[in-house]
Amino acid sequence: MTRSDPQPHYSERLGVPAAYWGIALFFGLSFVTAVTFMLGELILLVSTVATVGLIAWTLLAWGSLRITVDADGVRVGPSLLEWRYIGTVAVADRAVKARVLARDDAFLGLRPYVTGLVLIGVIDEADPHLCWLVSSRDPEELVRAIEDNRPSGVTEPAEHSRLDSGE
Structure with a gap:
């Protein structure tokens, strides 16, 4: 084995399971819908997109451990x-x-x-x-x-x- 060997001998990524995605999206979107529903469609839409983006960013970062x-x-x-x-x-x-x-x-x-x-x-x-x-x-x-x-x-x-x- 030499240091110039580019191939890893073992590699594993500890991605977040699908259940965590489901739970995070369910609770995140439920909260956003309950809080912003009466504030209008535009605020509801922006809040929903922002919440999904934040949840996805968090779970992708958390599950990126290699x-x-x-x-x-x-x-x-x-x-x-x-x-x-x-x-x-x-x-x-x-x-x-x-x-x-x-x-x-x-x-x-x-x-x-x-x-x-x-x-x-x-x-x-x-x-x-x-x-x-x-x-x-x-x-x-x-x-x-x-x-x-x-x-x-x-x-x-x-x-x-x-x-x-x-x-």
């Missing part, structure tokens, strides 16, 4: 964790999620509509993040992609992560 594993490392949105700083990687359960969320030094790439979680240890002492906790629709596949694409010169650390040591 996770990729490529030659440079693991990317979550605009953030990159380079290979040399990636420690232990594992599928996280509820207990691990609770431990990580109780701390303020974890990088979170979470979406509430995605139940799978992956914990990525950070082995850079200068990094303010203890670990990355990332949502994934297929956490086992994400862990496998990270482990399978870890460069040969970069090995997994033998020591426990700072999360396990209670720091």
Whole structure:
């Protein structure tokens, strides 16, 4: 694997499910209709278009989180964790999620509509993040992609992560 390899080895976009669109549009348009109905057709039309635009912009932005594993490392949105700083990687359960969320030094790439979680240890002492906790629709596949694409010169650390040591 070389750094000139343009193809990601794993890519996932955590788009918002259709149910969220339906709920947001139902409540947003119900509110706008109730509030502006008596103010005239023009205000109702402008308010409806503005509300649909705001809802679409919000849900598209919220659902644009992309996770990729490529030659440079693991990317979550605009953030990159380079290979040399990636420690232990594992599928996280509820207990691990609770431990990580109780701390303020974890990088979170979470979406509430995605139940799978992956914990990525950070082995850079200068990094303010203890670990990355990332949502994934297929956490086992994400862990496998990270482990399978870890460069040969970069090995997994033998020591426990700072999360396990209670720091």
